[in-house]
Amino acid sequence: MSNQDNILVLPQTNQLLSLYTIIRDKATSRSDFIFYSDRIIRLLVEEGLNQLPVTPRTVQTATGVNFDGVTFQGKICGVSIMRAGESMEQGLRDCCRSVRIGKILIQRDEETALPKLFYDKLPEDIADRYVFLLDPMLATGGSAAMAVEVLMSRNVPQERILFLNLVASPEGITLFNKKYPKVKIITGVVDQGLDDNKYISPGLGDFGDRYYCV
Amino acid sequence: MSSYNPITSPGTGQTIQYPKGSQYMPPWRQPYIIGIAGCSGSGKTSVSSKIIKKINVPWTVLLSMDNFYAPLSEADRAKAFNSEYDFDRPEAFDWDHFVKCVKDLKEGSKRVEIPVYSFEKHDRTDKVLSIYGANVIILEGIYVLHDPRILELLDMKIFVDTDLDICLARRLNRDILHRGRDLTGAILQWNRYVKPNFDKYVRLTMSNADILIPRGLDNTVAIEMIIKHISRQLTLKSHQHIEHLIQLGHSPQELELSAQNLIYPISESSPQLLGIHTLLLDTQTCRGDFIFFFNRMATILITAALELISYAPKHVVTPQGTPFDGLQSLDEIYAISVIRAGECFENSLKKTIPTIRLGKLLIQSDSQTGEPKLHTLNLPPQLEAASEGKSGKWTILLVDAQMTSGAAAIMAISVLLDHGVKEEEIIFVTYLANYVAIKRFRSAFANVKLVVGKVEKQQGVRTPRFIDEKYYGT
Numbered sequence: 001m002s003n004q005d006n007i008l009v010l011p012q013t014n015q016l017l018s019l020y021t022i023i024r025d026k027a028t029s030r031s032d033f034i035f036y037s038d039r040i041i042r043l044l045v046e047e048g049l050n051q052l053p054v055t056p057r058t059v060q061t062a063t064g065v066n067f068d069g070v071t072f073q074g075k076i077c078g079v080s081i082m083r084a085g086e087s088m089e090q091g092l093r094d095c096c097r098s099v100r101i102g103k104i105l106i107q108r109d110e111e112t113a114l115p116k117l118f119y120d121k122l123p124e125d126i127a128d129r130y131v132f133l134l135d136p137m138l139a140t141g142g143s144a145a146m147a148v149e150v151l152m153s154r155n156v157p158q159e160r161i162l163f164l165n166l167v168a169s170p171e172g173i174t175l176f177n178k179k180y181p182k183v184k185i186i187t188g189v190v191d192q193g194l195d196d197n198k199y200i201s202p203g204l205g206d207f208g209d210r211y212y213c214v
Numbered sequence: 215m216s217s218y219n220p221i222t223s224p225g226t227g228q229t230i231q232y233p234k235g236s237q238y239m240p241p242w243r244q245p246y247i248i249g250i251a252g253c254s255g256s257g258k259t260s261v262s263s264k265i266i267k268k269i270n271v272p273w274t275v276l277l278s279m280d281n282f283y284a285p286l287s288e289a290d291r292a293k294a295f296n297s298e299y300d301f302d303r304p305e306a307f308d309w310d311h312f313v314k315c316v317k318d319l320k321e322g323s324k325r326v327e328i329p330v331y332s333f334e335k336h337d338r339t340d341k342v343l344s345i346y347g348a349n350v351i352i353l354e355g356i357y358v359l360h361d362p363r364i365l366e367l368l369d370m371k372i373f374v375d376t377d378l379d380i381c382l383a384r385r386l387n388r389d390i391l392h393r394g395r396d397l398t399g400a401i402l403q404w405n406r407y408v409k410p411n412f413d414k415y416v417r418l419t420m421s422n423a424d425i426l427i428p429r430g431l432d433n434t435v436a437i438e439m440i441i442k443h444i445s446r447q448l449t450l451k452s453h454q455h456i457e458h459l460i461q462l463g464h465s466p467q468e469l470e471l472s473a474q475n476l477i478y479p480i481s482e483s484s485p486q487l488l489g490i491h492t493l494l495l496d497t498q499t500c501r502g503d504f505i506f507f508f509n510r511m512a513t514i515l516i517t518a519a520l521e522l523i524s525y526a527p528k529h530v531v532t533p534q535g536t537p538f539d540g541l542q543s544l545d546e547i548y549a550i551s552v553i554r555a556g557e558c559f560e561n562s563l564k565k566t567i568p569t570i571r572l573g574k575l576l577i578q579s580d581s582q583t584g585e586p587k588l589h590t591l592n593l594p595p596q597l598e599a600a601s602e603g604k605s606g607k608w609t610i611l612l613v614d615a616q617m618t619s620g621a622a623a624i625m626a627i628s629v630l631l632d633h634g635v636k637e638e639e640i641i642f643v644t645y646l647a648n649y650v651a652i653k654r655f656r657s658a659f660a661n662v663k664l665v666v667g668k669v670e671k672q673q674g675v676r677t678p679r680f681i682d683e684k685y686y687g688t
Contacts, residue, residue, distance in 0.1 A: 014525040014541055015517070023538025025530035035568065050486040057494035060681045065672070069492025070485060097506060166580065195534065205533025 003181035007173060008051075010043055010188050020189060023166075034087075037136075037166065040140045040188050044164045048132055048186050049095060051123030051162060052076070076130040077123050079104060079145045081147050084208035085134040088164065091131060104127065104150055106143040115142045120150055127155035130162065136207040138168035138187065139200050141176040148180050157181035165190055166207070171199050224683075238462065238627040239660035242273070242347040242454045242588065243322040246448060247367060249358040251419055252374030253412050254302070255388070257430030258354045261374055261437060263353065268441045271448060275348045275589060279355020282333045284308040285338050294336040297399055301409035304357055313363045319351055320367045324632060347588045347629065350448070356412075359419035369447070372440065373423035376430040419664065434442070450558050455518050459621050463654035475662045480518050487514070492667055494597050494645075494681075508615075511645060511667055512562035516611070519641045519665045520566070523547070523609045541643035544607040548594055552577060555615035555682035559643070563613070571596065575629060577622045591629060598633075610635060613643045615681040617666075620651030624658045637661035 010016055022028055022036045052068035059069050080086045089101055097109060102122035109116040123129065131151055135144055136202040151161060159182045168187040171194055177185060195201040204210070243277040250267070252258045259278075266274050283306055286294060293299040299305065311329070318326040345351075355621075358364065359371055389400040420426065425435045467582055471477045481487060493499050493507045520543075528542040550573040551557050563570050576590040610630065617623050623642060630640060638661050645667040655664065670677060 015275040015521050015523075015543075018525055018528075018543050019526050021530055021538070021542055024532045024538050024540065026533040027530070030473055033425065039566065042513070046486065050484050052486070054485040054489050057492060059492055059498065061495045061677060063675055063677050065675060067495045069495065070488045070494060072486075072489050076307070095510060113270050126499075199534055201534060202532045202536035203534055203633075204540040208535070 003177065006181060006184045007177055007188060008047060008184065010186075011046060012189070014162045016040070016043070021203075023210075024202060025142055025207065028114060030210065036093075037087065037207075037211060038091055040166055041136075041164075042094055042112065044088075044166070044188060045091050045095045045132070048164055049164045049182075051184055051186070052130055065151075075128055076132060077102060077126060078079045078134055079122060079126075079130045079147070079151065080134040081143055082119075083212065084136050087158045087208065087211040088134040088136060092134070100129075103145050105144050107133060107161075115146050116149060117146060122151075123153060126151070130160045131156055131162045133161055133163075133183075135163070136166045136211075137200060137203075138165045138176065138185070140169075140198055141172040141179075141196060144172075144176060145179060148183060159184075165205060167200055168195050172200075233334060238624055238628065239458070240322075240625055241451065241633075242349055244451070245319060245322050245348045245351050246369050246444070246451065247316070247320060247351045247353065248370045248372065248444070249364065249368040250372045250374060250453050251356060251359040251416070251423070252350060252376065252382045252430070253378065253416060254356055254408050255377035255384035256383070258356075258374050260431040260619075261372070261427065262352045262354050264431065264437055265441055267447065269444055270352065270375070271349050271587075273348050274350040274352070276354065277319075277328065277345075279307065279312065279353065279358060280333075281328055281343070282308050282312040282355075283338075286336055291336045291438055296405055297395075298391040299336075300407045300411070302356065302407040304360055304415055307357060309361055313361065316353065316364055316367050319345060319348065321680065322347070323608045344565065347591070347634070350444075360415065365422055370440075370444065371423045371425070373420045373449055374430050375420065375426045375427050375428050375637040378412070380430075389473070442578065443534070456621075457652065459619070459624070462624075462657045463650040465653060465657055466574070469649075469653045469656055471666075471669060476661065477652065477656070478518060478663065478665045480514060480665070480667055487511075490499055491540065508558060508645070508681065508685060509561050512559045513566060515643050515645065515665055515667050516559070516566045519611055519643050519663075520547075522641055522663055523674060524607075545607050546595060546596070547609055547611065548573065549611045549613060550575065550593070550626070552612070552614040553590070554686065555679060556564055558615045558682055558685045559613040560679040563611070573597070575626055577625050585622050588625060588629060592594055592633065593633060608639060610640050611643055612640055615645050615685075616677070616679050617644045617647035617651045617655070618679055619648070619678055620654040620658075623651070623655055627659055627662055645681065646670065646677060649675075667687040 019036050023033055053073055054105060055073060058066050058068050060190060075095060078092045079102040080089055080141065082103055082105040084198040092099055100123045106115050107118055107120040133147055138144060148161060158180055161183045163183055163185045166188045168190050172189055173190060191200045192204060195199060208210050220665050250258045250262055251558050262276050266276060290299055313515065315328060318324065325344050325346040330339045330341040330343060332339045359373060385404060387399050388397040390397060391672055395418065423441060469475060471479050490507050490511050493503060494511065523543055523545045525541040526544050528540050530538050530540055532538055547567055548571050549563050551559060553574050553576040560572065571594040605635040605675060612626055614623060627640060630682055641663045643665045647666045648670045
């Protein structure tokens, strides 16, 4: 079971491609990498917010006429998959002030080589909220799947999860969508595939390293 | 067929011929030029200052003919230092240069550079005065009414006819107290040069004048009358200009707001954007929310504008060593904000292009006539290259939060075009725009791109400027 409608790729405009060219380039400095990643993240967040339902609301404008608008239903939160996902928090905050942010730490178990949940801290009322799940790279989708399982165990329905990432692999996106057809995936670009080391190719290296360390 | 009939001014019959059809001519393309002549010491400068003070129009320029003394030869300069050089003959001036400058000022289409003459050195300095966008120019000097080429450029010709005894007394006062000359020298100068030249040449130019002012500044009645006349002419001129602006929006065809017409409205269907519009338009929204959501909207608009610049292929290698064929933007991006509403974009501009170069210009509507006037202009120095005819790869984002009548937008673009920037290099970015204003804008400029957040389509509804008021809280 899969649902193509729940895979959203940002419009591949010249501007977006030029932003990706900067962050893919290994010669790009860390400060530029951060700045231009943040710009893409902001586009992803705007696209994510666009998916949320609104209710009609009529307001009075400066000319005294009524404007038939809408109002946001609110109640959202972010959940970042540590550590790389935390790089997307600022982009979320730039669009939603004082948004609540939960964290999930998933790491590869040294013995079994499978992803393992080490830590999570989520808002109490997460079941009533729309959740923006943040992880910049969707490669195999292993940790994302585990994060969705954590959210579902807290009674968050799939249809209230929006998974935001900058780069996805075709394999990862298909697999994830098959497993969680009701979760909305919003991604900036779908790359060619995974290389032998299970890295996305052409990719942009290790996102967390480039954002936080290198 | 629609054609535009200019209003004829009563009395003088002087009208500004606005071009028919789709062209726009900003008001400074037709500055009002007043020439004031008279004997040295007659009070020309005082009369000019009085007029400037009273008409109270921004960007009024007082230009003295002294700046146009011809450069002296070594021999003449030595004479000048000994007070033996005749500065009062017509030949002492560089007439061709003077005529050219006044002509350029009259056309008002470019920056005019006026030489600066130094009496200490008796030579032209390497400094120049730049004049651009003047509404009123007052030329003063003994020979302003001398050359027929100048006469035909003047809108009003004044001769200050002060008694020569008084002129002499004033000159002595000035020469001795302020210019450190002695009494004998000053009187010698008067007898040898000033008076003979006045009798021989200057006095004759009196017949070229429209108005004579006997007794100079003391003649308050005459000066009041002149000021009234000038004010009336200027009001008429702004009415004609506003009429012309209104006319621009009156084309019978509907204008389709689409990329085909270089108009890029951001998506209306997106619920999130509709929600932001609702918050921004709601008078009940608190300032904190308003600023936050305006910044968000501004970032969306700037991002939309940056889709319109040119990109070229760029080949890079990713950290995994894989080659990637991407794009890079080639254009240097400049932003120019229309003070003050345009400045609401600056936060978002800096967040989108951190090193962006910002220029500013201030255009304000006259509180009485409603005519927009240019008050201040600060362009990034790099853009000066444009005025020298060099073409760079640049895009200029001209930002203003609202377009209500379109007048300010049209004026701002005229300023850029006058500085050599091309229409195709400009993207005008605005949040709230009135449909008629957009039509006006498009009839004035066919090739300027327009990125707009929300279009007011309802007939007869025109939201007044409120965004900057709310954004700044003043």
